[in-house]
Amino acid sequence: MPEPQINPWSSNQSVDVEKLFAEFGIEPISPVISELTEVPYFMRRGIVVGHRDYRPIAWAIRNKTPFHILTGFMPSGHPHLGHLMVMKEVVWHVQQGGNGYITIADREAHAVRGLSWEKCNEYGKEYLSCLYALGFEGQTYFQSKNNRLKDLAFEAATKVNFSELTAIYGFGADTDLAHADSVITQVADILYPQVDREPAPTVVPVGIDQDPHIRLTRGIAHKMRMFTIEERDGYISIRSKNAPEHALNAIKAAFPHAKKYEGHLDIKGAQCSDVSEKVRRIEREAGGFAFFTPSSTYHIFMPGLTGGKMSSSIPESIISFYEPEATVRKKVMSGITGGKMTREEQKCCGGEPDKCSLYLLNLFHMVTDDAELAEIRRKCVSGEIMCGHCKKETAERVVAFLKDFKEKMDAAAEKIEV
Numbered sequence: 001m002p003e004p005q006i007n008p009w010s011s012n013q014s015v016d017v018e019k020l021f022a023e024f025g026i027e028p029i030s031p032v033i034s035e036l037t038e039v040p041y042f043m044r045r046g047i048v049v050g051h052r053d054y055r056p057i058a059w060a061i062r063n064k065t066p067f068h069i070l071t072g073f074m075p076s077g078h079p080h081l082g083h084l085m086v087m088k089e090v091v092w093h094v095q096q097g098g099n100g101y102i103t104i105a106d107r108e109a110h111a112v113r114g115l116s117w118e119k120c121n122e123y124g125k126e127y128l129s130c131l132y133a134l135g136f137e138g139q140t141y142f143q144s145k146n147n148r149l150k151d152l153a154f155e156a157a158t159k160v161n162f163s164e165l166t167a168i169y170g171f172g173a174d175t176d177l178a179h180a181d182s183v184i185t186q187v188a189d190i191l192y193p194q195v196d197r198e199p200a201p202t203v204v205p206v207g208i209d210q211d212p213h214i215r216l217t218r219g220i221a222h223k224m225r226m227f228t229i230e231e232r233d234g235y236i237s238i239r240s241k242n243a244p245e246h247a248l249n250a251i252k253a254a255f256p257h258a259k260k261y262e263g264h265l266d267i268k269g270a271q272c273s274d275v276s277e278k279v280r281r282i283e284r285e286a287g288g289f290a291f292f293t294p295s296s297t298y299h300i301f302m303p304g305l306t307g308g309k310m311s312s313s314i315p316e317s318i319i320s321f322y323e324p325e326a327t328v329r330k331k332v333m334s335g336i337t338g339g340k341m342t343r344e345e346q347k348c349c350g351g352e353p354d355k356c357s358l359y360l361l362n363l364f365h366m367v368t369d370d371a372e373l374a375e376i377r378r379k380c381v382s383g384e385i386m387c388g389h390c391k392k393e394t395a396e397r398v399v400a401f402l403k404d405f406k407e408k409m410d411a412a413a414e415k416i417e418v
Helices: 017-024 055-063 081-095 106-113 117-134 147-157 162-169 177-191 208-223 245-254 272-285 325-333 343-349 357-366 370-382 387-415
Strands: 048-052 068-073 099-104 139-142 202-207 227-232 235-240 259-261 264-267 295-299
Touching: 048 208, 068 081, 068 177, 081 099, 081 117, 081 202, 081 295, 081 357, 099 117, 106 117, 106 177, 117 139, 117 387, 147 177, 162 177, 162 208, 177 202, 177 208, 202 208, 208 295, 227 272, 235 245, 235 272, 245 264, 245 272, 325 387, 357 370, 357 387, 370 387
Parallel strands: 068 099, 068 202, 099 139, 202 295
Antiparallel strands: 048 295, 227 235, 235 264, 259 264
C-alpha cells in the first residue's frame, strides 16, 4: 500500500511546498493579501504561504460580515514555540471580527498517542492558557466533553467510508477504529462553529501537514448539503441531494420565475449570492446543515533548533514555555545556524539566514519590527556579525519573551473552564 503524501501525525515532516500546491490544489496566499484591510506580519513575512478558498474570509473581514475562525491542538505534550504561530493567526482573525473557536483534540491524543485522559486534560489546559495569554476571545472545548460535537461527528461519518480514509491517510487493516473515529471528530470540529452558530464562512489555520483533514472536511461538508448550486451559462441551477420536496417547493416560491423540473430548478436573471443565501435559509428551515465549505490557511513549519520540524518528540528541538532559563539559553546557544565553518570564511562570504534556526526563530516570533529583522539579516549576509554574537542576542530575546509570556499564562489560568 503506498504511503500518503502527507501524514498529519508524523513528527518529522519534510514537505515540498510547491509540489504540494501543484498536487493538491493549494493556492499561494500572496494574491489574496491585497484584499485585506490589514496585512498581518505572518502573511507579510511569508510564514503563511497558502490557502484554500480564503477570499470569502477576506471579503467578510473587509465588509464586517460574520465569519468563524477555528483551529485545534492535540494535547500530546507541553505547548512550545512551534505552536505559537497558529495561535497568533486565530487571535488576529478574532480581532478582525471572527467568532473564535478552539478545540482541544483529546480524543485524538488518546487514540493516536495513547495519552491518559488525565494527561490530555493537563496539557489541554496549558494550551488554553497560551491562547488566553495572547488575547484569545471565543469558545473553547475538549472533544471528549462536547456531546453536540460527537453527534455531529456521527452524522459526518455517514458521508465517508474506510476506502476514502485509506486513500487520504494510508489507513490499513491494522489501523485502530479509534484512530479513524478521531479523524471524523476533527471533521466535526471544523464544521462545529456552523452548528453552534449560524452557517458562515469558516477559516481553519493549520500547518501544511494538516491539509488531509481540510480536504476530507471540505468534501464531507459538500455531501451534507441538501442542495448543490451551480452558476451556468445564463442561469443558476439548483439540484436536490435527497432534499424533501417541500424544500424544493419553497425555493420555487422564493423565485417564482424559476423553472422546476424533477429534482432541480433553473433560475435566470438572479445573482448567485442571492440565490445561495435564500437556498441556505430554506435548507436550514427544512432541518439541513446548509454548511459553507470551510476555508484554510497554511503556514510553513517553524524549524527545530536541531533542524527539521520543531516537535515535542525531539526535546532538543523545542523551546517549551515551562523550561528553566538555563535550559533555554543552552538550547539557543546549541541551535543550528547558517554560518560558515570558520570565522574568516564567515567574514568573507557571510552567513545564510534562511538556513539558520535562530534567524527563523526571530522571524517567526522574537523580532516584531520588520526594519530590525532586516538589519539582522543584512549583518548576517554581509558577514558583519558572527553566529556566536547573534545567538547571545537571540537568547536574550527568547528569555525575555518567555518571562513575560509565562506571567500572562499564569494570569490567564482563571479563564479556563473545563
